[in-house]
Every structure is written in structure tokens, then in C-alpha cells.
Amino acid sequence: MPKTYQEINEKIKSGQVVVVTAEEMTGIVEEEGAAKAAEQVDVVTTGTFGPMCSSGAFLNFGHSNPRMKVEKAWLNDVPAYAGMAAVDLYIGATEASEHDPLNRDHPGEFRYGGGHVIQELIAGQDVRLRAIAYGTDCYPRKELDTWINITDLNECFLCNPRNAYQNYNVAVNLNADRDIYTYMGVLKSNLGNANYCSAGQLSPLLNDPYYRTIGIGTRIFLGGAPGYVFWPGTQHNPTVARTEKGLPKEGAGTAAVVGDMKQMSPEWIVGVSMYGYGVSLQVGLGAAIPVLDEEMARFTAVKDEDIVAPVVDYSRNYPYNEGQPLGYVNYKDLKSGQITVNGKQIPTGSLSSYPKARAIAQILKEWIEAGQFLLTESVQLLPSADSGLTFKALIERPVEGEVI
Amino acid sequence: MATRRVVFRYPRHLIDAPVVSQIARIYNLEFNILRANITPQSEGLMVLGLEGSAEDLDKALTWVQQQGVGVQPLERDVVRNEERCTHCGACVTICPTEALHKKIATQEVCFDSDKCIACELCVPACPPRAMEVAF
Numbered sequence: 015m016p017k018t019y020q021e022i023n024e025k026i027k028s029g030q031v032v033v034v035t036a037e038e039m040t041g042i043v044e045e046e047g048a049a050k051a052a053e054q055v056d057v058v059t060t061g062t063f064g065p066m067c068s069s070g071a072f073l074n075f076g077h078s079n080p081r082m083k084v085e086k087a088w089l090n091d092v093p094a095y096a097g098m099a100a101v102d103l104y105i106g107a108t109e110a111s112e113h114d115p116l117n118r119d120h121p122g123e124f125r126y127g128g129g130h131v132i133q134e135l136i137a138g139q140d141v142r143l144r145a146i147a148y149g150t151d152c153y154p155r156k157e158l159d160t161w162i163n164i165t166d167l168n169e170c171f172l173c174n175p176r177n178a179y180q181n182y183n184v185a186v187n188l189n190a191d192r193d194i195y196t197y198m199g200v201l202k203s204n205l206g207n208a209n210y211c212s213a214g215q216l217s218p219l220l221n222d223p224y225y226r227t228i229g230i231g232t233r234i235f236l237g238g239a240p241g242y243v244f245w246p247g248t249q250h251n252p253t254v255a256r257t258e259k260g261l262p263k264e265g266a267g268t269a270a271v272v273g274d275m276k277q278m279s280p281e282w283i284v285g286v287s288m289y290g291y292g293v294s295l296q297v298g299l300g301a302a303i304p305v306l307d308e309e310m311a312r313f314t315a316v317k318d319e320d321i322v323a324p325v326v327d328y329s330r331n332y333p334y335n336e337g338q339p340l341g342y343v344n345y346k347d348l349k350s351g352q353i354t355v356n357g358k359q360i361p362t363g364s365l366s367s368y369p370k371a372r373a374i375a376q377i378l379k380e381w382i383e384a385g386q387f388l389l390t391e392s393v394q395l396l397p398s399a400d401s402g403l404t405f406k407a408l409i410e411r412p413v414e415g416e417v418i
Numbered sequence: 419m420a421t422r423r424v425v426f427r428y429p430r431h432l433i434d435a436p437v438v439s440q441i442a443r444i445y446n447l448e449f450n451i452l453r454a455n456i457t458p459q460s461e462g463l464m465v466l467g468l469e470g471s472a473e474d475l476d477k478a479l480t481w482v483q484q485q486g487v488g489v490q491p492l493e494r495d496v497v498r499n500e501e502r503c504t505h506c507g508a509c510v511t512i513c514p515t516e517a518l519h520k521k522i523a524t525q526e527v528c529f530d531s532d533k534c535i536a537c538e539l540c541v542p543a544c545p546p547r548a549m550e551v552a553f
Contacts, residue, residue: 063504065545123542199508200543207511284504286545296504296546349525351510364507365545368525 016307019391033057035375043315052311061300061374062213064366068176069295070106074168082155087145107295121195121290129295130285137280170275176247180219180267184210189329195290213371214318214345218301223260229392235300238282241273251405300374318345420472427488428462445478498529502548512543
């Protein structure tokens with residue numbers, strides 16, 4: 015008998031709900047079978063924690079006197095986007111500090127940027143706001159330099175256009191003698207190491223591979239607080255090749271998410287510096303997946319050895335869109351610390367924290383057991399494998415004629 | 419008598435050269451090998467405590483460099499800021515001595531400071547910048 019969201023939520027409210035983490039579900043389905051597991055378990059919790067570019071925060075800092083329509087703004091010297099209104103700002107995770115030397119002395123260290131500002135706001139630290147404006151009759155003020163604190167802001171919410179990537183590349187460096195510095199970490203020459211970035215069997219979208227439950231309006235764990243999926247993430251690409259079990263063999267689905275930073279914790283939202291690449295933000299995110307039927311029980315029983323990821327050369331193939339993956343490896347092997355690529359054994363590193371992912375799934379489980387977190391039925395699911403939606407590359411059209 | 423802690427970096431072709439025994443003999447130094455990581459396929463690393471007269475120590479280290487072995491003083495310690503570390507694992511393949519490594523069962527990143535040779539490669543490679551240099 016399929017379950018409904020209403021039935022599951024009634025069980026959560028009455029304390030009768032059976033909720034397990036995605037790791038626990040694997041064992042239950044192996045022992046009991048999917049049909050029985052679907053009857054026994056109501057909710058499976060997931061988690062992931064890794065650097066998620068395409069993250070940022072909106073904030074409204076209130077009107078000064080006299081009023082000001084901010085034209086350009088900086089938070090702790092990191093440029094924030096002000097081109098929306100008078101005192102609304104968007105601070106992007108990958109924006110570097112104004113005077114950062116960037117990669118002029120390669121590899122640059124990128125010590126501070128938008129991701130760090132976001133973490134400091136959440137931690138309750140004061141942040142310096144500088145702004146300039148051209149001045150209008152209704153907004154005459156032209157300069158502002160002040161401290162702000164999240165408690166004084168009207169609104170401050172994380173609004174990430176692309177998070178929770180469903181699977182990802184395993185990055186290696188085929189160059190014979192040059193180490194490279196990428197968003198996938200430092201990659202040593204001549205297949206010196208391989209870096210992956212997924213929680214694998216705990217990852218939200220790998221436990222719901224066809225997005226049967228995750229979509230617009232899905233309540234999630236975001237940064238230590240409840241948040242929501244508000245749209246398919248940018249570059250959402252559900253039509254990639256999949257395994258027999260329906261698991262995408264490369265980066266596929268993504269989610270755009272939003273949540274109140276005033277309730278978040280700096281433990282789950284961490285500003286990071288990627289050596290030679292730039293700044294970013296580690297984001298902790300988890301989804302609670304309703305076990306509506308036997309198929310969802312099977313999906314949420316996914317394990318690391320079932321999930322494969324493409325091994326991609328970042329010295330040439332990735333930057334120049336060339337070539338094919340060097341092969342596919344599964345997450346069990348990736349987590350063992352060593353994989354074989356082109357006949358060579360190479361050590362693996364990761365950018366995604368599995369201990370943090372596990373902790374998120376556990377917290378979400380506790381929230382649900384305590385009746386503090388109800389499931390929401392999505393008002394529109396993410397486009398799935400049958401949507402025909404693909405991730406397009408840019409087709410450049412040269413601009414001809416007089417350029418002013 | 420003076421003491422120094424140093425790191426010797428052996429290029430591949432010098433791995434079997436008896437550098438340490440020679441400086442002990444020629445320059446009358448006491449040595450204590452604190453850590454060594456030398457494999458035939460890659461460059462070698464050795465952390466040593468040396469004791470002798472200041473003059474002999476200077477001469478010995480100059481001689482070692484002339485042989486083509488890199489010499490770096492070990493005057494600083496690398497420590498992990500446990501609050502900043504998120505256990506992501508970006509450091510584990512960067513660390514040349516496996517002082518930073520993952521426990522397979524839990525996937526936690528462990529830092530074994532006894533194996534650390536303070537090469538500092540992990541410091542900029544750590545995304546949340548949890549690895550810090552202590553003087």
C-alpha cells in the first residue's frame with residue numbers, strides 16, 4: 015500500500031514515525047527486502063556537505079537617514095551586488111575580496127571572500143558595510159560606512175542557485191610535470207591523486223534518482239536550519255546516462271535552495287579558499303525522503319558500490335571540453351583511499367565531508383523523531399529523465415559590425 | 419654543543435647515498451633520525467636531530483646541500499585547528515608522509531602530528547584553512 019505525505023506527517027506528529035538514515039536503510043532493504051522495508055520505514059534521511067559554488071545570500075540592512083539607494087557595496091571589502099533596489103544586497107560565495115591578488119602570483123591563496131562573509135554573518139560577527147551612491151531626490155545619501163550584524167538585518171537568507179549536485183566528476187591531472195590548482199583541489203601531475211566530491215550513498219539526490227519526491231517546496235536541512243528547494247538548480251541535467259538502477263553516471267540533477275540564515279549555524283556553512291582557484295562555501299544540506307512505496311525503498315537503499323563517477327582529466331579535457339572520461343569508478347573504491355586509472359594505482363582525496371554528511375542525516379532524523387520537522391509535498395517536482403531537458407554548452411555568435 | 423632539527427629531501431638518484439653516516443663521520447656529529455620516508459620510486463624525506471659544534475653543523479649542512487640533497491630547518495610545527503577542520507579530505511593526498519590520512523570506516527581525517535615533517539604543503543591546500551603554522 016503506497017503511503018501519502020499526510021499519513022507520514024500524522025505519524026511524525028503522533029511520534030509513531032519510523033525514520034532511518036540512508037546508511038541504515040541499505041541494511042534494512044538487504045535484510046528485509048524492499049516491499050517489507052517500504053511497510054516498516056516511513057522516512058529516510060540524507061545529507062551532504064561540500065563546497066557548493068553557486069551559493070550566496072540576500073540581505074536587507076534597513077534604511078539609513080537620510081535614505082540611500084545603494085549603487086555599489088562591499089561587505090568586509092568583498093563586493094556585493096546592489097542592483098536590485100535601495101538597501102537589498104546579494105553577496106555571492108565565490109566573490110573574492112576587493113584587494114585580493116587573485117592568481118597574479120599563481121597559485122593564489124584566496125584567503126577571504128563572499129563565502130567567509132556569509133559564515134561570519136551566521137556566526138553573529140559584525141561585518142563592515144561600505145556603500146556609495148549617486149544620490150537622488152528621494153535617496154540623497156551618497157556614502158555609508160558602518161558595522162552591521164545579522165541580528166539587526168531585516169532579512170538575511172541563503173539563496174543558492176545550484177546545490178546538492180547529484181553525483182560529480184572525479185578529477186585527475188594527466189599533465190606529466192605540472193601540478194594544477196582547481197576547484198577540485200590540488201591535482202598532482204601524472205595522475206598523482208584523484209579528488210572526488212559527493213557523499214555517495216548519503217547524498218540527497220542519489221537517494222531519489224528520478225526526483226519522485228524532491229521538487230519546488232520540499233523542506234530540507236540547510237546550514238543547520240530548515241530550508242526549502244525553490245527551483246531546479248542551474249545546470250540541472252536529468253537526461254545523462256544512467257546505470258541499470260537509474261543512478262546517473264555523472265553530474266546530473268541539482269537543486270536551488272533557500273533558507274533563513276538567522277537560524278543557521280557556522281558549523282554547517284563554512285567559507286573556504288581553494289588554492290589557486292578562488293573562494294567558495296561549504297554547504298551542509300540534507301533531505302528527508304518519504305518512503306512512499308517499494309520503489310522509493312529500493313532507491314533509498316542505494317550503496318556506494320552502485321554509484322559510479324567519471325574520472326576526468328582537469329589538465330586538458332575539462333578546461334577545453336575535449337576527450338572522454340578515463341573510466342568510471344565507484345564510491346566504495348573512492349572511499350577506500352585508492353583507485354586504478356590507466357593501469358596506475360592512485361590515492362584518492364575528497365572535497366565532500368562524509369562525517370559531516372552522516373551527522374546531517376542523523377540530525378534530520380532526530381528532528382523528525384522529535385516532531386519538529388514535517389515533510390512537504392512538492393508543488394512541482396524537478397524535471398526528470400523523461401523531460402528532454404539537457405545542459406547546453408554556449409554557442410558563441412561572433413559580434414560583427416562596428417563595436418563602440 | 420648545538421642542536422638542530424632539519425628535514426633532508428633526497429632526489430630520486432641520491433636515495434641510496436650514505437649522506438647521514440658521512441656527515442656523522444666527517445663532521446663529528448651525533449644524529450637522531452626522527453622520521454624517514456624513503457621509497458625507491460619517489461623522492462625521500464628524512465627528519466633528523468643533529469648535535470655538534472655550531473661550526474661543524476654549518477659545514478655539514480652546506481656539504482649536504484652540495485651533494486644535491488635539499489635541506490630545510492624544522493623550526494615550526496603544523497597544528498590542526500580542530501574547530502575549522504570539516505573532515506573533507508582535500509589534504510590527504512597532499513601530505514607526503516600520511517600524517518594526514520582518512521580512517522576508512524568513518525572517513526574522518528586524522529592528523530598524526532608525530533609523522534608531520536612541517537613541510538606546510540597542507541596549509542594552503544586545506545579549503546577551510548584548518549592547518550596552521552605554530553612557531
